[in-house]
Amino acid sequence: MANHEFRQIICCDFEFVAVDGEAPIVVCLVARDVVTGQTWRLWQEELEALSGPPFPIGSDALFVAYYASAEFGCFLALGWPLPANTLDLFTEFRCLTNGLPVPSGNGLLGALAYYGLDALSCTEKATMRQLVLRGGPWSQQEKSDLLDYCQSDVDALVRLLPQMSSAIDMERALLRGRYMQAVAGMESVGIPLDWEMLQQLRLRWAAIKVALVDRIDAEYGVYEGTTFKLERFARWLVESDIPWPQLPSGQLDLKESTFKERANTYPILQPIRELRVSLSQLKLNDLAVGRDGRNRCLLSPFRARTGRNQPSTSKFIFGNAVWVRSLIKPSEGYGVAYIDWSQQEFGIAAALSKDPLMMDAYASGDPYLAFAKQAGAVPQDATKQSHKAERDQYKACVLAVQYGMGPESLATRIDQPEISARKLLRLHRETYRVFWSWSDAALDYAMLHSKLWTVFGWTIRVGEDPNDRSLRNFPMQANGAEMLRLAIIKTQEAEIRVCAPVHDAILIEAPLDELDDAIVTTQQAMADASAILLDGFRLRTDADVIRYPERYSDPRGTKMWQTVKELI
DNA sequence: TCTATATCACCC
DNA sequence: AAACGGGTGATATAGA
Numbered sequence: 330m331a332n333h334e335f336r337q338i339i340c341c342d343f344e345f346v347a348v349d350g351e352a353p354i355v356v357c358l359v360a361r362d363v364v365t366g367q368t369w370r371l372w373q374e375e376l377e378a379l380s381g382p383p384f385p386i387g388s389d390a391l392f393v394a395y396y397a398s399a400e401f402g403c404f405l406a407l408g409w410p411l412p413a414n415t416l417d418l419f420t421e422f423r424c425l426t427n428g429l430p431v432p433s434g435n436g437l438l439g440a441l442a443y444y445g446l447d448a449l450s451c452t453e454k455a456t457m458r459q460l461v462l463r464g465g466p467w468s469q470q471e472k473s474d475l476l477d478y479c480q481s482d483v484d485a486l487v488r489l490l491p492q493m494s495s496a497i498d499m500e501r502a503l504l505r506g507r508y509m510q511a512v513a514g515m516e517s518v519g520i521p522l523d524w525e526m527l528q529q530l531r532l533r534w535a536a537i538k539v540a541l542v543d544r545i546d547a548e549y550g551v552y553e554g555t556t557f558k559l560e561r562f563a564r565w566l567v568e569s570d571i572p573w574p575q576l577p578s579g580q581l582d583l584k585e586s587t588f589k590e591r592a593n594t595y596p597i598l599q600p601i602r603e604l605r606v607s608l609s610q611l612k613l614n615d616l617a618v619g620r621d622g623r624n625r626c627l628l629s630p631f632r633a634r635t636g637r638n639q640p641s642t643s644k645f646i647f648g649n650a651v652w653v654r655s656l657i658k659p660s661e662g663y664g665v666a667y668i669d670w671s672q673q674e675f676g677i678a679a680a681l682s683k684d685p686l687m688m689d690a691y692a693s694g695d696p697y698l699a700f701a702k703q704a705g706a707v708p709q710d711a712t713k714q715s716h717k718a719e720r721d722q723y724k725a726c727v728l729a730v731q732y733g734m735g736p737e738s739l740a741t742r743i744d745q746p747e748i749s750a751r752k753l754l755r756l757h758r759e760t761y762r763v764f765w766s767w768s769d770a771a772l773d774y775a776m777l778h779s780k781l782w783t784v785f786g787w788t789i790r791v792g793e794d795p796n797d798r799s800l801r802n803f804p805m806q807a808n809g810a811e812m813l814r815l816a817i818i819k820t821q822e823a824e825i826r827v828c829a830p831v832h833d834a835i836l837i838e839a840p841l842d843e844l845d846d847a848i849v850t851t852q853q854a855m856a857d858a859s860a861i862l863l864d865g866f867r868l869r870t871d872a873d874v875i876r877y878p879e880r881y882s883d884p885r886g887t888k889m890w891q892t893v894k895e896l897i
Numbered sequence: 898t899c900t901a902t903a904t905c906a907c908c909c
Numbered sequence: 910a911a912a913c914g915g916g917t918g919a920t921a922t923a924g925a
Contacts, residue, residue, distance in 0.1 A: 556920075556921075557920090557921085558921085559921070559922075576903090576904080578903075578904095580903085580904085580921095580922085582904095583904080583905075583921095584904085584905070584906095585905080585906075606906090609905080609906055609907080609919085609920095615918090632916085633915055633916060634915070634916090635914085635915055635916095637909085637915065637916075639915085639916060639917075640917090641917065641918085642907070642908065642916080642917040642918060643917075643918060643919085645908095645917095647908070647909085648907075648908060648916090648917070648918090649907075649908080650906085650907060650908085651907085651908080669909095673909095674909095674914095728913095729913075731913090731914070732913040732914045732915095733912080733913065733914065734912085734913045734914090735911090735912055735913080737912085738912080738913060739913090742913090796912090796914085797912090798912075798913065798914060799914060799915080801914085802913090802914040802915075803914085803915095805914085806909095806914065806915060807915095809909095810915095831908090831909070832908080832909040832915090832916095833909065834909085
């Protein structure tokens with residue numbers, strides 16, 4: 330924590346009731362200034378009477394919490410301004426132990442255990458959390474118990490801080506702390522949905538499933554209710570004299586790709602294949618939607634090893650099948666925009682490795698076609714239209730390299746013989762030599778020193794059984810996550826309502842007459858973020874704009890959306 | 898009957 | 910030994 334002298338260091342914890350889709354209900358707060366020892370204990374009503382926190386939050390104060398987005402959710406619910414400096418010990422604990430086993434998890438108790446500090450037992454903690462979640466009214470005794478419990482977490486923070494502080498890179502930690510504020514902002518704003526349509530869907534869900542199965546399964550008799558029965562399917566296959574591949578375990582291989590391949594030879598399988606695909610996509614059960622029709626859930630920042638957000642895929646609309654996004658609809662007078670970086674990971678790879686050809690390819694606007702040209706596979710005047718097939722293959726190769734894919738898988742992916750896939754991968758190595766030696770060096774470094782980190786210090790430790798594909802991919806994905814965080818911070822600081830992060834994209838919302846400006850500002854923030862991270866190299870973005878009364882639509886999901894609408 | 902495991906599908 | 914990175918979650922079947 331050198332070079333950062335704070336006059337106040339405030340460790341803080343709230344108790345609150347969280348309901349999916351809704352703002353938190355604040356129950357109480359305890360905070361302590363570790364410099365002076367001053368302690369604040371405040372109950373609901375007292376907090377609501379305040380227009381800001383009782384402790385200092387200015388530039389010479391440091392706000393310390395564990396999972397600060399939760400605390401900031403309470404700040405926002407109370408209408409309080411946010412602190413200038415935030416140190417989130419959850420995030421720092423993740424950063425310090427990322428990739429290593431954490432025997433007791435990543436929670437506050439886990440961090441205390443990791444550093445050999447004692448704490449409240451899990452069961453005591455669970456009991457008290459239940460008392461919070463039960464909701465009010467609480468007796469005087471319960472109130473004082475809850476405040477004591479809340480204070481025990483603050484005590485824990487106070488003890489954890491010195492244990493961790495020597496290992497914390499304060500400058501970067503403060504940046505991550507700013508992102509925790511941004512997360513609270515997004516969790517509070519949420520994503521506007523078509524409430525009526527969602528109600529319709531939920532109401533008729535079971536009936537839609539049954540209708541789908543009834544329509545198709547009569548011919549096969551392999552479903553029991555709406556569940557596919559393996560045994561029945563096996564019997565039907567024998568009766569129909571259709572050979573079927575098995576998994577090593579002996580079980581029938583039920584992969585979509587297997588159905589696809591078999592359906593080519595036995596077209597009778599086509600309808601049941603489509604039924605399986607549809608049913609597998611029919612799950613929007615747990616979408617977390619508030620009474621105002623907005624999708625809000627924990628975004629779980631820094632949860633993934635790469636530092637990405639990892640919201641629950643069932644609660645978060647962008648985790649569902651793409652057709653479900655058609656439920657996204659701005660409210661009257663508003664628009665939303667989905668703005669994503671173009672070929673973000675390719676651009677990051679180019680800029681960080683400083684591979685001149687790769688940077689040229691990115692700058693050309695169509696890296697995939699540029700790669701094909703650089704490899705001499707298509708003429709210099711080739712276009713997306715004139716050489717679509719070649720471009721598709723070189724695109725698949727670029728993506729394959731980013732994931733460390735081997736020739737067999739790439740061959741399957743592009744539906745070509747293995748020798749073609751080998752050739753593509755070889756051309757990538759030969760064309761982007763600088764990138765490959767950079768990637769090799771990163772892997773060597775990771776194996777030798779057992780860690781790797783991003784430009785802003787998000788670190789992965791190399792544990793047992795390292796996966797070289799993960800390690801090679803880490804700089805691209807983890808720096809992509811850094812870029813997203815920085816861009817979101819900047820966008821929010823420009824007073825734009827950010828609804829959600831989507832790995833390489835940002836969803837924003839604005840009144841219709843401000844939407845175009847908001848998009849420009851966001852794109853500027855995203856370009857700036859890339860330049861800061863990539864030493865001046867700017868990545869492009871694309872914007873998908875939806876103006877009330879339009880709804881979001883993704884071409885990959887329109888067919889399923891149509892089917893569902895017809896069934897309603 | 899409940900839980901664990903395997904497998905699969907979805908997202909970027 | 911295999912070789913597609915990072916994830917969450919549902920479902921079907923096997924096992925306690």
